[in-house]
Amino acid sequence: MTELKQVYQAADGTTFNTKKEAEDYQRGPQIRAALMTATQGNEELSDWLLDQKAVLSDVFGIGTVRRVKKTERNKLKKALEAVSEAHPNEPKFAFLVENAEAIAETFKWPGQKRLDSDEKQAAVQEKLVELLGDDNKEAAEWVAGNVEAIEKAYEAGKPKREPTAAAMEGLAKYRAKKEAEKAAAAAEA
DSSP, X not given: OOOOOOOEEOTTSOEESSHHXXXXXXXXXXXXXXXXXXXXXXXXXXXXXXXXXXXHHHHHTTTSOOXXXXXXXXXXXXXXXXXXXXXXTOGGGHHHHHTHHHHHHHOOXXXXXXXXHHHHHHHHHHHHHHHHOGGGHHHHHHHHHTHHHHHHHHTXXXXXXXXXXXXXXXXXXXXXXXXXHHHHHHHHO
């Protein structure tokens, strides 16, 4: 039996299993160009920042409370369904199978202390020194001090979604209506 598989193909013919991988590949040159601008033409640092994008995104998130996104919750539900279907009567998986819905609904990422900007920069810099090594403290300091520019470069090539004029008009009307209701309630009180 022949199995069909959906793949995503970039403009140069390279194929990927997911649309996100294909889009990230297509955006690669734009991200690199933005990183070259941020690093003032330092190719070695720009390439390292591009290669370490996933790791650095986690590092830059230190001290930020992580919320469970809908897509993450949906992935968890699908994974729990797959376990339930594959192991319906196995005692080792009984707890997961019986409590799959509750697990999915109550899942939260581990708690994290919220850090102020100075604490966060120090924690990010410490983690970067671990990644780069003690002999690259200067590079770690530069990266920690330029997180905003690096994150902006990582967004290069992503289409910016702008609200339509009709949507903005509708929002303005809604806000005016709510203000009128608030003023009327205040006048009655």
